[in-house]
Every structure is written in C-alpha cells, then in structure tokens.
Amino acid sequence: MQIEYTDPDEVFKELLKAQQVKPQVLTVNISDAFNFVLAEDVASPIDVPAFNSSHLDGFAVRSMDTEGASLQNPIILNIKGSIDLGELPPVTIQKGDSYQVRTGSYLPEGCDAVVGKEDVKVEGDKVYVTKPVKPGSEVVRKGSDVAKGMVVLRAGHKIKAQDLGMLRLLRLDKVKVYAKPVVAVASIGSELTESIEEAEKGKTLNTHAYTLTALIKSAGGEPLYLGIVPDDTAAIKDIIVEGLSKSSLMLTIGGSSIGEADLVSKTLQTFAPTMHKHGLKLHPGRVAGCCVVKGKAIIILPGLIQSTINAFVYLALPLIRHLSGLDTSRCEATVRAKLAEDLVFHRFPDFKKMTWVSLKKAEEGLLAYPIRGDSPMLNVLVRADGYILTEPNKMIVEKGTAVDVALVPGLSSLPK
Amino acid sequence: MQIEYTDPDEVFKELLKAQQVKPQVLTVNISDAFNFVLAEDVASPIDVPAFNSSHLDGFAVRSMDTEGASLQNPIILNIKGSIDLGELPPVTIQKGDSYQVRTGSYLPEGCDAVVGKEDVKVEGDKVYVTKPVKPGSEVVRKGSDVAKGMVVLRAGHKIKAQDLGMLRLLRLDKVKVYAKPVVAVASIGSELTESIEEAEKGKTLNTHAYTLTALIKSAGGEPLYLGIVPDDTAAIKDIIVEGLSKSSLMLTIGGSSIGEADLVSKTLQTFAPTMHKHGLKLHPGRVAGCCVVKGKAIIILPGLIQSTINAFVYLALPLIRHLSGLDTSRCEATVRAKLAEDLVFHRFPDFKKMTWVSLKKAEEGLLAYPIRGDSPMLNVLVRADGYILTEPNKMIVEKGTAVDVALVPGLSSLPK
Numbered sequence: 001m002q003i004e005y006t007d008p009d010e011v012f013k014e015l016l017k018a019q020q021v022k023p024q025v026l027t028v029n030i031s032d033a034f035n036f037v038l039a040e041d042v043a044s045p046i047d048v049p050a051f052n053s054s055h056l057d058g059f060a061v062r063s064m065d066t067e068g069a070s071l072q073n074p075i076i077l078n079i080k081g082s083i084d085l086g087e088l089p090p091v092t093i094q095k096g097d098s099y100q101v102r103t104g105s106y107l108p109e110g111c112d113a114v115v116g117k118e119d120v121k122v123e124g125d126k127v128y129v130t131k132p133v134k135p136g137s138e139v140v141r142k143g144s145d146v147a148k149g150m151v152v153l154r155a156g157h158k159i160k161a162q163d164l165g166m167l168r169l170l171r172l173d174k175v176k177v178y179a180k181p182v183v184a185v186a187s188i189g190s191e192l193t194e195s196i197e198e199a200e201k202g203k204t205l206n207t208h209a210y211t212l213t214a215l216i217k218s219a220g221g222e223p224l225y226l227g228i229v230p231d232d233t234a235a236i237k238d239i240i241v242e243g244l245s246k247s248s249l250m251l252t253i254g255g256s257s258i259g260e261a262d263l264v265s266k267t268l269q270t271f272a273p274t275m276h277k278h279g280l281k282l283h284p285g286r287v288a289g290c291c292v293v294k295g296k297a298i299i300i301l302p303g304l305i306q307s308t309i310n311a312f313v314y315l316a317l318p319l320i321r322h323l324s325g326l327d328t329s330r331c332e333a334t335v336r337a338k339l340a341e342d343l344v345f346h347r348f349p350d351f352k353k354m355t356w357v358s359l360k361k362a363e364e365g366l367l368a369y370p371i372r373g374d375s376p377m378l379n380v381l382v383r384a385d386g387y388i389l390t391e392p393n394k395m396i397v398e399k400g401t402a403v404d405v406a407l408v409p410g411l412s413s414l415p416k
Numbered sequence: 417m418q419i420e421y422t423d424p425d426e427v428f429k430e431l432l433k434a435q436q437v438k439p440q441v442l443t444v445n446i447s448d449a450f451n452f453v454l455a456e457d458v459a460s461p462i463d464v465p466a467f468n469s470s471h472l473d474g475f476a477v478r479s480m481d482t483e484g485a486s487l488q489n490p491i492i493l494n495i496k497g498s499i500d501l502g503e504l505p506p507v508t509i510q511k512g513d514s515y516q517v518r519t520g521s522y523l524p525e526g527c528d529a530v531v532g533k534e535d536v537k538v539e540g541d542k543v544y545v546t547k548p549v550k551p552g553s554e555v556v557r558k559g560s561d562v563a564k565g566m567v568v569l570r571a572g573h574k575i576k577a578q579d580l581g582m583l584r585l586l587r588l589d590k591v592k593v594y595a596k597p598v599v600a601v602a603s604i605g606s607e608l609t610e611s612i613e614e615a616e617k618g619k620t621l622n623t624h625a626y627t628l629t630a631l632i633k634s635a636g637g638e639p640l641y642l643g644i645v646p647d648d649t650a651a652i653k654d655i656i657v658e659g660l661s662k663s664s665l666m667l668t669i670g671g672s673s674i675g676e677a678d679l680v681s682k683t684l685q686t687f688a689p690t691m692h693k694h695g696l697k698l699h700p701g702r703v704a705g706c707c708v709v710k711g712k713a714i715i716i717l718p719g720l721i722q723s724t725i726n727a728f729v730y731l732a733l734p735l736i737r738h739l740s741g742l743d744t745s746r747c748e749a750t751v752r753a754k755l756a757e758d759l760v761f762h763r764f765p766d767f768k769k770m771t772w773v774s775l776k777k778a779e780e781g782l783l784a785y786p787i788r789g790d791s792p793m794l795n796v797l798v799r800a801d802g803y804i805l806t807e808p809n810k811m812i813v814e815k816g817t818a819v820d821v822a823l824v825p826g827l828s829s830l831p832k
Contacts, residue, residue, distance in 0.1 A: 031626060048794075210581050378464075378578065410450075
C-alpha cells in the first residue's frame with residue numbers, strides 16, 4: 001500500500017471539521033477549578049472593595065477638615081468610634097469627626113482621607129492632626145481593584161492560582177468550566193510487552209504510552225490507557241470499538257508503517273470513516289494518520305518515538321486543547337531563540353520538518369541547539385526543551401537565525 | 417512594636433539554615449512518577465537498542481557483499497529467514513546471506529547494513545540487490561540511543577513526560593523520588609469568613625488560601641488548609657501546634673501588620689523559636705516574617721494580597737522547592753524582556769522591589785509592562801505573567817531596559 005502524503009495543516013483542518021465531539025461544560029466548585037478552562041466570561045457582580053477603605057492603621061477623616069493643620073496649630077477632631085475589619089461603616093462622617101480604622105477598614109461616605117496613627121496624637125476621644133492631608137490620601141477607592149460589571153476573566157482562559165482568589169473575591173461559589181476530554185490510548189504491536197522479564201528475552205517494552213498519558217494530562221485531557229493489542233485485525237477492531245465508546249478521542253500507537261503490520265489504517269477502513277488520511281508531509285512523523293468514525297477522531301501515531309510525539313503534537317495536542325475549550329495551537333507558548341548551529345535537511349524537501357532543540361541562556365538571549373538523533377531515539381526528547389518547525393523546501397536554516405521555539409506542556413522546560 | 421527590616425535574602429538564608437526538615441525519599445512506580453523530583457542519578461543498566469537494529473522494512477545484509485551491485489548486474493543473496501520485532505537475532509550472518517527484517521528488528525553480528533524493500537527484488541528465497549550499500553546504512557547502532565552505564569537523568573531533575581518513557585526503556589519498574597512536602601496554611605483574622613452570606617454583611621471572604629493552595633501544589637508541595645483562625649492568642653497557638661504536627665512547613669496569612677492584630681509574630685515568640693525575623697526589606701511584602709519552631713519553618717505572610725504573594729515567592733517557594741528536592745530559586749525559569757514603560761519607585765529606597773508585569777510579544781522580542789495597583793489589589797496579579805526584582809537604591813528603571821522576568825509555577829504564563 002502506497003501512502004499518499006498530505007500537508008499536515010490541511011489534514012488537521014479536515015480532522016477538526018469532520019469530528020463532531022464538542023467541549024462539554026461542567027460546573028465546579030472554585031476550590032476544584034485550578035487548571036480548568038473557563039466556559040463563561042466572568043463579570044464582577046460587585047465593587048471590590050465594596051466601600052472606600054483604609055490603606056493604613058489610623059484615623060479616617062474629611063481632608064477639608066485638616067486644612068491648615070501644623071505642629072504648632074494641630075487640628076482637633078472628635079473620635080466618633082472605631083471601624084473594625086469586616087464591619088459595615090457608618091453611613092456618613094460629619095464635619096470635625098473622625099473614626100479609628102485599621103488597614104482594610106471600610107470608610108463612611110464623605111470620608112476621603114486617612115491619617116496614619118504615627119502622625120497623630122490621641123487624647124481621650126480627641127485626635128490631634130498635625131499636618132493637612134490631601135483628598136484620597138491612604139484611601140483605597142471603592143471599585144478600584146474590580147469595578148462592578150467589569151469582565152475580569154474570559155471564556156477560554158485557563159484558570160491560574162490567582163484567578164481562584166479572584167473568583168472567590170467576586171463571591172462566586174462555583175464556576176462553569178470545560179470538562180477534561182477522555183483520550184483513549186492503545187499500543188499496537190505483537191512485539192510489545194508490559195513485562196520487564198519478557199523485554200529481557202527480546203520483546204519491546206511498552207514505553208510510549210507512559211509518555212503519552214503524561215502528555216495528554218498536561219494538554220488538559222484525561223488519559224485512558226487501554227493496553228497492548230497484537231498485530232491482529234480482530235483485536236484491533238475490538239480495541240477501537242472499546243476506545244470509541246469510552247472516550248472523546250482515541251490515539252493508537254504503532255502499526256502505522258508500510259510493513260506487513262500496517263494494520264491500523266486498514267482496519268479503520270472497515271469502520272467506514274467519514275474522513276481518513278494516512279501520511280503527513282511532516283518529518284519525522286510522515287506515517288501518521290487520522291480518521292473520524294461516528295463523529296469521533298482516531299489519530300494513528302507512528303511507532304518510532306520521535307514520530308509518535310511529533311504526530312501527537314501536530315494532530316492530537318491541538319484537538320485535545322480544542323476539546324478542553326482552548327485554542328488549537330500546537331504549544332503552550334513560544335519563545336524566541338537564536339539557532340546555535342546550522343540546521344541542514346537532506347530528505348523530504350517538500351515536507352515540514354519538526355526539530356527538537358535544547359535551550360541555553362546566553363548574554364544575548366536564548367540559544368537553541370538542534371538535537372541530532374534518529375527517529376527511534378528517545379534520548380533526543382529527554383534532552384529537548386521545545387521544537388522548531390521549518391517550512392517545506394527550506395533545506396538549510398543558518399546558525400544565528402532567530403527561531404520560535406514551541407513549548408509543549410509536560411515535555412518542555414525553560415532554562416533558569 | 418517596631419518592626420526591624422532585614423535584607424530578605426539574608427532572612428531566607430538564616431531560615432534555610434535553621435530549619436531542620438529534610439527532603440524525604442520515596443519509591444514510586446514509573447507510572448506515578450510524573451512531576452516528581454528524582455532522588456537518584458539514573459544510569460542505564462543496558463544498551464538501547466540492545467543490538468544493532470533496522471531502520472527500515474527490508475533486508476539485513478553485509479555491506480561488503482553488495483559491492484559492485486547494479487541494475488544490470490544485481491547481486492543475489494540468500495534469504496536465510498526473517499527476524500521479527502522483539503525476536504532475538506541469529507548470532508551471526510554468513511557471506512552471501514540476508515535476513516528479512518522490519519523497522520526495529522534486531523540484526524545479527526556481522527550484518528552492517530539494511531537495504532529497503534523498495535530497492536530489491538525478491539524471488540523465492542533469493543533477494544536481488546541492485547545497488548551497493550555503505551556500512552552502517554539504515555542501521556541503528558547498539559547503544560546509540562542510550563549506552564550502557566550512561567547517566568541519563570540526574571538527581572534533582574523534575575520528571576517530564578518523555579522521562580517516564582526513558583525510565584521504562586531502561587527497564588525500570590520503580591524510581592526513587594522526593595516526597596511532596598506537606599505545607600500547612602492557616603488564615604488569621606477575625607474579619608475573615610468562608611461564607612458568602614457573611615461576606616455580604618461586611619465580613620472579608622477568605623480568598624488568599626485558594627490562591628496559596630494552588631501555588632503550593634504548583635511548587636511541588638501538598639497543601640493542607642487548616643481554615644480561619646480569629647485574632648486570638650489561644651486560637652493562634654492551637655493552630656500553630658496543629659500545623660507543626662501535620663506538616664513540613666507552615667504558612668500563616670494575615671495578622672502581621674503593626675496594628676492591634678499583629679498577634680502572629682507575638683504568639684510565635686511564646687514557642688521559643690530558634691530563629692525569628694519579622695520585617696523584610698522587600699516592597700511590597702515588608703511586614704512578612706518567619707521563624708523556626710522545633711526545627712520546622714513557619715512563614716508569616718502579610719494579609720494584603722500582593723504582599724502575601726511576594727512573601728510567598730520570596731520565602732516559601734524556595735523552601736518548598738528545597739523540601740521537594742529542587743534548588744532554592746524563586747521561580748521556575750526567567751525570560752528576558754524589554755521594559756515597556758519607565759518603572760519609578762517613590763518609597764523604601766533601600767528595599768528590594770518586586771514588580772508584577774504582563775508580557776506581550778513584539779517584533780524585537782518580549783515586552784514587559786509593569787502593572788500598577790496597590791498592594792491590596794488582586795487584579796494586579798490576575799493580569800500578571802511574572803515578576804521582576806529591582807535592587808535596593810535603584811529608584812528608576814528606564815523604559816527599554818532588558819529585564820529578567822521570573823515565572824512562578826501556577827501563576828505565570830507566557831504569551832503565544
């Protein structure tokens with residue numbers, strides 16, 4: 001069977017269009033919302049702070065009452081009471097009056113300044129102010145942190161630590177987020193084993209599923225590992241049926257090359273897929289493919305680890321992100337770096353090339369070192385911090401070129 | 417009580433020296449090891465691949481046997497058999513012989529090249545090779561991914577997705593990692609509530625603990641939230657006793673300013689701490705402190721959110737990292753950016769300043785925008801991507817200056 005190679009971006013576009021699974025909305029407690037993606041814009045129902053409040057321990061005053069105050073001629077105000085934290089303030093403040101306040105105490109209307117306790121003298125129920133204060137001095141204005149009605153967080157935003165505090169500050173109990181899509185994974189190949197004893201006798205230890213389940217988690221999915229399946233059409237059929245019934249998206253690993261064991265693509269054909277592509281103009285990763293069966297995507301990842309991961313990054317990562325409410329980018333972020341060595345390609349001229357690089361800090365910024373090593377070599381990925389993409393027909397990228405290094409969640413890291 | 421302000425780096429150094437908790441070593445299954453920190457160097461017990469192996473589906477040959485082959489004069493080799501995936505190879509290959517192989521099949525000794533099946537013709541048990549192949553052609557050399565004895569991952573490394581595959585590839589079942597330290601958190605303040613109803617009547621909703629527990633998780637710790645404690649010496653004593661008994665490190669939030677409620681520091685004094693500092697030359701964050709009681713660190717975080725987080729980043733983050741086997745840096749990584757606006761400080765000349773910034777991409781690289789807003793404002797942090805530190809006595813950092821933006825796990829993100 002001859003593979004026909006297609007532009008990988010085209011393939012992903014078709015896949016995204018053909019698959020019918022939609023992000024699911026879920027209501028969760030704020031305390032469980034960390035790292036979920038918001039499914040709604042969050043507008044503030046309140047002003048924060050709810051009232052003008054004090055920035056200091058001291059006395060709340062009307063600034064106009066302190067005009068002309070000096071050490072020689074202090075202005076004497078009545079202490080009408082104190083306003084503790086969490087206490088609703090008196091409605092207004094009268095001319096000549098003051099209230100003792102703490103940092104964060106709410107202020108009555110008309111009160112537009114706070115004098116720090118270090119700057120006054122107190123005698124009984126009188127406070128001596130020895131210098132004038134400006135309107136607004138040491139006052140945190142009502143709504144100055146968050147104004148009522150303001151959209152603070154938007155749908156599609158991944159909830160960070162500080163957002164949890166914010167959601168709570170807005171007096172929310174629960175929030176709508178996108179559910180984490182279940183992503184089924186099956187390892188295909190009669191040579192595979194989960195047993196170290198069998199590996200010592202020559203079988204190949206399943207390693208890829210360990211990496212993939214961690215990548216799925218990091219991408220925002222919920223991995224469901226279905227185990228190893230031999231190179232056998234009936235067994236592959238069964239696992240596909242199982243995977244489709246239990247997940248939003250299924251990944252198969254291996255069984256995708258043009259050898260006798262190229263069974264996955266053939267077997268999938270029997271499911272009458274509404275979309276089916278085998279072969280990407282992506283190197284490494286060209287023997288990857290994908291199809292859609294009953295509205296669900298199945299992504300065929302090649303067995304050689306760099307190809308496995310490249311195809312995951314190209315087809316599965318953006319789909320998992322889509323299903324968890326994010327955009328369909330193939331990274332978490334990119335960083336700009338300078339290529340530290342020439343990057344030369346010898347094969348597949350009209351293919352996109354994905355090159356894993358390690359990053360180092362230099363005086364002028366980040367340097368990206370392409371990691372050499374064939375597609376089966378896992379150590380290339382162990383040393384990798386991110387990847388760069390090179391457009392088709394560009395066979396040399398010169399040392400010193402500025403490149404965008406894409407960071408893959410769970411795999412990438414940045415140098416200190 | 418007058419606070420004495422000390423250089424925050426000095427304070428952390430003393431704290432780290434005085435506290436006696438050590439990172440704990442734990443043995444976990446590889447499938448559970450994601451994001452743990454390795455507690456041992458991992459050297460490979462085996463060569464990967466274990467034998468020379470094939471990079472293609474095709475025929476394993478001795479390159480010298482193919483010398484002079486051409487379309488006109490193909491060289492005819494005997495097919496002695498086939499070597500399937502996961503099968504131990506024959507010990508050697510004889511002159512004039514070949515074996516049918518698949519991508520990843522192990523090769524017998526003496527076989528130093530593979531001819532792709534596209535490049536041969538097969539008739540019965542004979543294969544016709546129509547061009548010479550070079551030694552090493554399409555052969556993945558034994559040990560070329562990982563050589564036996566090579567240290568692949570080092571102690572102190574945080575385990576990434578691809579490392580899981582690598583650990584398994586080295587035929588490891590379990591690995592030694594550092595346990596996640598339990599970090600107790602107590603919110604202190606009679607004004608606090610967990611109830612939205614009470615907040616509507618004026619009380620302050622607990623928000624900080626939501627953010628802190630997520631930051632603790634992201635830093636590698638296991639948060640243990642102990643709840644709200646009123647401004648009451650006996651209650652504070654009780655919670656400290658509880659926290660110390662259940663955790664490796666305790667954080668208190670609030671009750672640290674110089675007001676009447678400055679009870680935490682005073683109460684801690686009654687525990688006869690072996691080290692005790694209150695006041696950091698860090699702005700915002702100056703009213704933070706820490707002490708060591710019975711060998712365990714207690715970090716006093718101020719109540720105004722930016723000060724809370726700054727003190728967390730300065731004192732707690734590096735200690736959590738230390739207790740989970742990492743270095744004591746105050747970030748996950750830094751990125752270089754250009755300051756987009758002048759940064760001007762008016763107060764605390766001899767303090768370090770911590771400024772939260774948002775990052776934007778520009779043609780020339782990243783731009784860092786300082787986020788303005790007082791210490792109580794949470795929205796500053798919601799908009800933040802990272803922070804920059806400014807050294808004491810530097811009161812202006814000019815627009816265009818290259819700055820290192822520190823990324824805090826759980827809080828930071830990078831622009832796409």
